[in-house]
Each structure stands twice: as structure tokens, then as C-alpha cells.
Amino acid sequence: MAQLSLKNIGKSFDGTDVIRDISLDVEDGELVCLLGPSGSGKSTILRMAGGFETPDRGAILIDGQDVTRIPPEKRPTGMVFQSHALWSHMSVADNIAFGLKLRRMPRREIQEKVAGALELVGLADYGSRRVWQLSGGQQQRVAIARALVLEPKILLLDEPFASLDQHLREHLREELRDIQRRLGITTLFVTHGQDEALALADRIVVLQGGEIEQVASPDQMYRAPETRFVAGFIGSMNFLACDMRGGRSDHAVFQIEASVSDGPVELAIRPEAIVVTPSATSTARVHRTTDYGTHILVDIDLADGTRVKAMCPPATRLATGQPVSLSADRVTVFRGTEKLADVAPVEMREVAHV
Numbered sequence: 403m404a405q406l407s408l409k410n411i412g413k414s415f416d417g418t419d420v421i422r423d424i425s426l427d428v429e430d431g432e433l434v435c436l437l438g439p440s441g442s443g444k445s446t447i448l449r450m451a452g453g454f455e456t457p458d459r460g461a462i463l464i465d466g467q468d469v470t471r472i473p474p475e476k477r478p479t480g481m482v483f484q485s486h487a488l489w490s491h492m493s494v495a496d497n498i499a500f501g502l503k504l505r506r507m508p509r510r511e512i513q514e515k516v517a518g519a520l521e522l523v524g525l526a527d528y529g530s531r532r533v534w535q536l537s538g539g540q541q542q543r544v545a546i547a548r549a550l551v552l553e554p555k556i557l558l559l560d561e562p563f564a565s566l567d568q569h570l571r572e573h574l575r576e577e578l579r580d581i582q583r584r585l586g587i588t589t590l591f592v593t594h595g596q597d598e599a600l601a602l603a604d605r606i607v608v609l610q611g612g613e614i615e616q617v618a619s620p621d622q623m624y625r626a627p628e629t630r631f632v633a634g635f636i637g638s639m640n641f642l643a644c645d646m647r648g649g650r651s652d653h654a655v656f657q658i659e660a661s662v663s664d665g666p667v668e669l670a671i672r673p674e675a676i677v678v679t680p681s682a683t684s685t686a687r688v689h690r691t692t693d694y695g696t697h698i699l700v701d702i703d704l705a706d707g708t709r710v711k712a713m714c715p716p717a718t719r720l721a722t723g724q725p726v727s728l729s730a731d732r733v734t735v736f737r738g739t740e741k742l743a744d745v746a747p748v749e750m751r752e753v754a755h756v
Contacts, residue, residue: 421612479558481559525543630736646663689709732744
């Protein structure tokens with residue numbers, strides 16, 4: 403299909419840099435998710451890739467061709483917006499056919515392509531309906547079909563499922579992933595939902611303040627965050643402040659050994675990495691338990707006033723106030739924003755809290 407390349411692009415609005423010197427290659431047939439908080443620059447990057455914004459610096463290439471100054475309608479890209487952007491006075495088929503008519507394709511060819519696009523998104527019998535007769539999920543399928551019918555080299559999606567309820571959102575993203583794989587189309591997808599990025603992406607790009615924090619596969623992004631921001635932004639994470647002295651942390655519960663210089667650090671531990679065991683002598687105590695069916699989430703108060711979260715098997719039975727001992731099978735050590743070490747497996751013992 404195609405490769406999308408962003409080369410040192412930058413963008414400012416009213417004198418404020420919103421994108422700072424970003425470079426990224428989206429490979430042929432790859433689905434890359436741009437993930438970040440509001441204001442991180444992810445939608446601005448997508449709009450520049452689609453030609454709806456022009457970078458102040460840098461270049462945008464598709465298959466090696468510079469398209470930086472080419473308008474949206476002349477780029478080999480298809481854009482799907484969060485708002486659907488459908489014409490309510492047109493039928494579903496006419497909405498999908500609109501771009502093909504602008505290309506002055508023969509009527510029979512248009513009909514064939516529209517029928518194929520409707521079938522692709524599971525709306526084969528909906529061509530004659532009006533947009534207002536469709537549910538939100540069906541409208542978003544029409545928007546996807548309208549982009550795909552033009553056979554773009556690059557598919558761009560700007561939070562297309564954000565307005566839908568969670569169950570429908572999960573269903574549609576699975577369908578979208580199946581369609582993307584079937585077509586092998588290179589895709590750049592913007593989302594603020596980390597679960598969506600983890601479920602969809604071949605690679606995730608985490609953005610903060612107009613800069614890239616990390617680019618990685620979903621499993622690497624979750625299990626090996628490279629910055630303190632990514633560790634806290636992706637999934638749930640316990641952060642515990644302590645000091646390293648002589649290669650050992652001085653935390654009362656989570657003592658680790660690592661080749662780290664002396665000084666203050668934070669220990670980052672995923673809830674599922676913490677093992678909880680009843681212990682009559684421990685100073686750590688259960689604050690509350692929440693049963694999610696697939697697992698039990700346990701909030702635990704440590705003697706220093708810190709509260710940590712642990713994810714336990716569904717059969718776990720712990721009472722409020724019950725003393726428990728803790729261990730962990732993986733700990734990441736941060737100092738400021740920088741990752742210093744990953745430590746696994748971890749053997750720990752609780753020491754008296756001073």
C-alpha cells in the first residue's frame with residue numbers, strides 16, 4: 403500500500419508551539435495510534451497528515467512524495483472524523499458516493515464501489531436509508547465506508563468512536579481492525595483512550611506537550627515504559643517514593659537491589675505485579691476490596707500512610723483491616739522523568755517502619 407513519513411514537523415498557533423520537531427514513519431500496512439492527553443498535539447498531527455493544517459516546519463511524505471503543500475482533496479488520504487460529518491439530506495449511498503462523483507466516475511462503477519464499501523462495513527442493505535435513520539454506530543460505519551470507497555493509500559481516523567457507548571465502541575474497533583487487516587491499508591489513528599490504543603495498534607505513539615514521549619508496540623509500552631509520564635499514563639501504576647543507598651532501596655516494604663546511584667527515586671509497580679498474602683505480623687492493612695468479576699482490586703494502606711493497589715485473583719477473600727504482606731514480580735525505578743532500571747523478579751521483605 404503506502405508509507406507515511408513525518409519529517410521534523412512543527413506547528414505553532416498564536417506564537418505557541420503545539421508540535422515540536424516530530425518525526426515518525428508509519429510503515430506499509432501498519433496501524434499506528436497517536437495517544438495522549440488533551441492538548442498533546444495528536445489531532446494536529448493527524449490534520450497535518452490529511453492536509454487540513456499545514457506545518458510551519460518540516461515535511462510530510464507519502465511513498466516518498468512530498469505532500470506538505472498539497473490540499474486534502476488531492477492527497478491519497480481518507481479522513482474519518484469524530485463527528486461523522488455526514489450530509490443528513492442525502493441517502494447513505496449518496497454520502498458514500500459523493501467523492502466518487504467529484505472524480506466523475508461512470509455511474510455503474512460508482513454503484514459497484516458503493517455496494518462494495520457498504521458490504522465491507524456491514525451495511526449492505528442500508529444504502530437507501532437517510533443518515534438520520536441510523537444509529538450513531540451505523541453513522542460511523544458510513545463515515546468509514548465513505549473514506550475507504552476512495553481507495554486511499556493512507557487512512558486517517560480522529561477519535562472516530564469517542565461519542566459512542568463503551569460496548570459499541572469496543573465492537574466497532576474490533577470490526578475496524580478486521581477491515582484494516584483485510585485491506586492492508588496504512589492507518590494513523592488518534593485516540594485519548596489507552597484501552598483503544600492497546601487493542602488496535604501495531605505501535606503506539608505517546609505524546610505530551612507536542613513531543614513524542616515513547617514509540618513502542620502495545621505490550622512493550624505497557625510493560626516497559628521509558629518515561630515516568632508514560633508509566634503513569636498507560637494503565638494503572640503505583641508510585642512509591644524512597645531513596646537508593648548503596649544499590650538498595652530504603653522503602654519499608656518494597657526493598658529492591660539495583661545498579662542505581664544514591665538519591666531519591668520512585669518505584670513504579672503495576673497492581674497485577676503485586677502479590678498479596680495474609681500475614682498476622684505485617685503493618686500493611688487492607689483498606690477496601692472491589693470485586694470486578696474477573697479480578698479483585700485491593701486497596702492497601704502501608705504504615706507510612708501510602709496506599710497501593712493490587713490486582714488479585716477472583717477467589718481472593720480479604721477483609722477490611724486485615725494485615726497482609728506484599729511482594730512484587732517487577733519494579734521500575736524512576737528518578738524524575740528518567741527511567742533508571744527495571745528489576746525482576748523481586749524478592750522483598752517488610753522492615754519495621756520508622
